[in-house]
Each structure stands twice: as C-alpha cells, then as structure tokens.
Amino acid sequence: MRKERRSCLDRPVLALFAAVALLVVCCAATAALAAPPGFDPEAKVLNIFTPLRLKLTAEYSQEHYGTYTADLKQPKMIVLHYTAFHTFDDSYKFFLPPYLDTEERADISSGGLVNVSAHYLVDRDGTIYQLASEDVICRHVIGFNYTAIGIENVGDGADDLTPAQARANAALVNRIVKRHPSIEYLIGHQQYQNSNLPHFKLYLEKDRSYQFTPKQDPGFIFLKRVRKLLRESYGIVLKN
Template structure:
C-alpha cells in the first residue's frame, strides 16, 4: 500500500487458528498437536456511498426481486482476475458509482457499477472494498449469494504464487466467518449449468444471462482447491 493515497487505515486483523501437523516421535509414536496462529492482514479501501447503496438496492429489486442491498447468507466464493494490470487502476474503476455506458451488454440491466468485496494484489496484499454483508456486482445471476475476490492480473499467466497463498488464507478466514459458504467457483466456470452451484442462479429478466469468462482459469482454481484441502482441510463444492 506504499504511495497509495486513497487508502484508508489498516483495519482488519483477523487471527485464524489451525491445528498444525503433528510432531511424531519414533520412540513413543505419540503425536502432539500444535496450534499455530496465523495473522491475515486486510487493508480497507472504501468504495461504498449512499448513491451506490441505493443503486445496489435498485439492482437487487430489478434482478433478484428483493429491494435490499444486504448479502445475508453468502454461499459461494467467486474468484476472478481483473485484466486491468494495476491495483490503482482497478480501485479507480470500482470507485465509480455507475457502469460506463459502453458496456452495453450489462449497463442495460442496471446503472450500478461493477464491484468486488476483495482485491488481492500481485504481491499478495489483500484489500477489502465492500463489506461481506453487502451485495457487489461481479457475477451475473449469483451476486445475491456470493462473496467476490479479484486478483490483479492481465491474464492467467500473470497470476502469482503470492496471490494463490493469499487467496487460500482469505478463503479459509471467510469460511470460518461464514460457515454457510459451500461453493468455490471460478468466474470461468460460473455459467456451467452442470455444476452444483448453478441451482443458485437467479434472474428476474431471463435475458440477463452469464456469459463465457476466462478468469481466473482452470489452473489457478485447481491449485486453490488443492491447497485449501491440504492446508486447511477445506473442500468446497463447485
């Protein structure tokens, strides 16, 4: 966050505990469980205001049939990459209230700008833009049940090991806070009607449909699932 003027102060320090691997001694064959504490630092970049909340409420009424901006019980963690190459440009994009009119395929359904709950920068730094309890517009038909994570990257090859690590830690913390999170979905697979998460799809206007997305790509999401299982014993449905 060095040199980044819009940033608000560091807010959330989340401590998670996990049971570490057992130290096994050959002689006694006894295993001693150790508890490791891990600190996840999340910096907050506020992007909400009264106008945006009103636009969100309107969006939810028009697209989900409920006049509320609240994300009550998230069920999906939905992972993306930005295509926009830097944190600064990405934040500037998300801070606008309204979507630009040139994005005709989505602007005709609502003036509400796209948004995201978390951004993970290339060095693994995590930023929170929208509270977990407020709906953000990042996945057509699934915003009413999903928490979104954007990774700063031009394409799949641009994603870094530090980003993978931070996604693992962040998702583990989100699961701890929201036990109802059952699905982990890549934006590239969100429109796959054969996957279990698709039963949560909701659209008042049936022409407002998910379309093919490249992000974050099969490798990143496969690595993420593998590490969540190996390091946190967490398995999500797709």
C-alpha cells in the same frame, strides 16, 4: 561491587520494559482481531460503498432478484476473478465509480446502473484490500450476486496471476468460510454459467433478457492451485 549493584537495579527496569512491550504487542493483536463485523482483520480496507452505491445496488437487486436490498445474508458461494488490468491502480480505479461505464461494459449495461465490484481485491504481491463489507451485495457474477462473495485478483490474464495471489486467496477463503459456515461452493468466474455444476442450483434471475456473458477468469490453473492450497493448508474442500 558497583557493577553488581547496577545490574541488580537494572532488572526491575528491564522487566518493566518487557512488560510494556508485551502489552503493546497484545493490544495490537487484539485491535487486529477486533475488526468491524463484515471486515477481514488481515485486509486493508478501501471501502467503495457510499450511500449512493448502496442505493444503486438495492435497485439492481430489486430488478434481478426481486428484493430491494443491498444486504448479503448467509452467502453460499465464493467466486474468484481476475481484473483484466495489470496494475492495482488501474484495477481499483475501474471499480471505484458508483456508476457503470456503459461504454466500457456495454455487454452488461442493460442490467442496471451500479458499477461492477467485488468484496476483495488482491494485488500481485498478495496484499489483500477489502472494497466492501461481506454483508453487502457486489455486482460481479450474473445470477449469483445475491449469495456470492467475490474476490478479484489484479492481472490482465490467467498467465499474469502470481503464486502470492494464490496463497492469499486460499488464506482469505479460509477466513471467510470460518466467518460464514453457510458457504458451500467455490468457483472460478469461468464456471458460473455451467448448469451441470452443483452451484448452479443457486442461480436466480428475474430479468430473462439479461444474458450470461462469456468469462475465462481466473483460469483453471489458478483455481486448481487455490483449491490445492485450501485442502493441504487448511483442510477445506468446497464444491463447485
């Protein structure tokens, strides 16, 4: 009899615990979905854009695109890269300073003071870090920064990239496209200066002395893998 009474008394308590647990899960899910505008709810935020960097970006934009602004409005393309560093720490440290290292990047030092960066940095295990809001211009692809969201992948070469990064890139691109229906193109950095590809109609450069630099990241195998995952897992096909 006591055993039955204890069981009956426990039911409301168990129901209360279940309701509280469900409430906690729902609140956590709501918090995850309620990311600030311009930020991905599944990325870890490491925002490197200080007021100084925004000012340097606006100056870069004025010089190369004719408009003094750090705002990225209605992006049309996504560009995939690798960092040329094997570790996350080395990659992040390279992007963190607001000023370009003119010795390390002498090839683009004539183009402006702001350091190179990208909106996202994907670690080798597929963890996604967001370095900048999607509504901010990053310096990552000559002639297209004003309209391109950049995704950097930790790796010192095409062979150093991982399947986890490819899956993370595909999932991230899917979410970005949902937030920005204006996006039409997905390219690898190695494709950016190919004037025969559809994306090239977006090319804009006011400084005619600022020349393209040769690129080979992230490699066609990685790009093909991401495109296949996008098509098969999310039904997304973007032009290049």
